Amino acid sequence: MIDPVTLDQSVPVGAFDQARAEKAVRELLIAVGEDPDREGLQETPARVARAYKEIFAGLWQEPEDVLTTTFDLGHDEMVLVKDIEVFSTCEHHLVPFQGVAHVGYIPSTSGKITGLSKLARLVDVYARRPQVQERLTSQVADALMRILEPRGAIVVVECEHMCMSMRGIRKPGAKTITSAVRGQLRDPATRAEAMSLILGR
Numbered sequence: 651m652i653d654p655v656t657l658d659q660s661v662p663v664g665a666f667d668q669a670r671a672e673k674a675v676r677e678l679l680i681a682v683g684e685d686p687d688r689e690g691l692q693e694t695p696a697r698v699a700r701a702y703k704e705i706f707a708g709l710w711q712e713p714e715d716v717l718t719t720t721f722d723l724g725h726d727e728m729v730l731v732k733d734i735e736v737f738s739t740c741e742h743h744l745v746p747f748q749g750v751a752h753v754g755y756i757p758s759t760s761g762k763i764t765g766l767s768k769l770a771r772l773v774d775v776y777a778r779r780p781q782v783q784e785r786l787t788s789q790v791a792d793a794l795m796r797i798l799e800p801r802g803a804i805v806v807v808e809c810e811h812m813c814m815s816m817r818g819i820r821k822p823g824a825k826t827i828t829s830a831v832r833g834q835l836r837d838p839a840t841r842a843e844a845m846s847l848i849l850g851r
C-alpha cells in the first residue's frame with residue numbers, strides 16, 4: 651500500500667504515474683547490480699517515486715498559478731528579491747543543481763506589482779522540472795514580462811551542478827552564473843544598478 655503523497659495543494663494530482671515510477675526505480679536498482687528485495691531497499695522504489703513527484707511538481711504548475719496576487723501600488727521603481735534558494739534537477743543527468751536566484755523588475759507605469767513571495771514561487775515552478783540553468787533563468791524572466799507586463803525584468807541564477815561536482819569532471823565549488831535581462835533593464839545604467847544590488851553582498 652502506497653502512502654498518500656503530501657503535496658502543495660495548488661498542484662493538481664493525476665498526471666504523475668506512481669506505479670510506473672516505482673517500477674522504473676526497481677529496474678534501475680537491478681541495473682546497477684543491487685537487490686531491490688533486500689531489507690533496506692524494499693520501500694525505496696515507492697519512496698523515490700514520491701520524491702520525484704515532489705521534485706518535479708512544477709511540471710503541473712503554470713506561472714499564472716502563482717503570480718496571482720497583484721497590486722496597483724503606484725510603485726514604479728525597481729523591486730528586487732535576491733538570494734532565493736534554488737533546488738533544481740539537471741535534465742542531462744537527473745542530479746541536482748543548487749544555488750540562488752535573484753529576481754527583479756521595474757513595474758509598469760501604473761505600478762502593477764506582485765507579492766514578494768510570488769517571485770520565489772515563480773522560481774520554484776520552473777526549478778521543479780527537469781532543467782538546464784539557462785532555460786530556468788529565461789523562463790522566469792519571460793513569465794514575469796508576460797504576466798506583470800513590467801517595464802523590465804532581470805533574473806540572475808548562480809548554481810553548483812552536482813553533475814560537475816560528484817561525477818564527470820569532478821570540480822566541486824564551480825559556480826555557473828546565468829542572466830536574463832528584458833525591457834528597460836537592458837539599458838546599461840539600469841542594468842548596472844541592478845547588478846550592483848545583486849552582487850553587493
Ligand SMILES: Nc1nc2c(ncn2[C@@H]2O[C@H](COP(=O)(O)OP(=O)(O)OP(=O)(O)O)[C@@H](O)[C@H]2O)c(=O)[nH]1
Nearest residue numbers: 740741742743781782783784811813814817818819
Ligand atoms: N549549458 C548547460 N549545460 C549543462 C547544464 N547542466 C549540465 N550541463 C552540461 O551538459 C553536458 C552534457 O554533456 P554530454 O557530453 O552529453 O554528457 P557527459 O558525457 O555526461 O558529459 P560530462 O559531464 O562532461 O561527463 C555537460 O557538459 C554538463 O556539464 C546546464 O544547466 N546548462
Ligand SMILES: [Zn+2]
Nearest residue numbers: 740742743813
Ligand atoms: Zn548534469
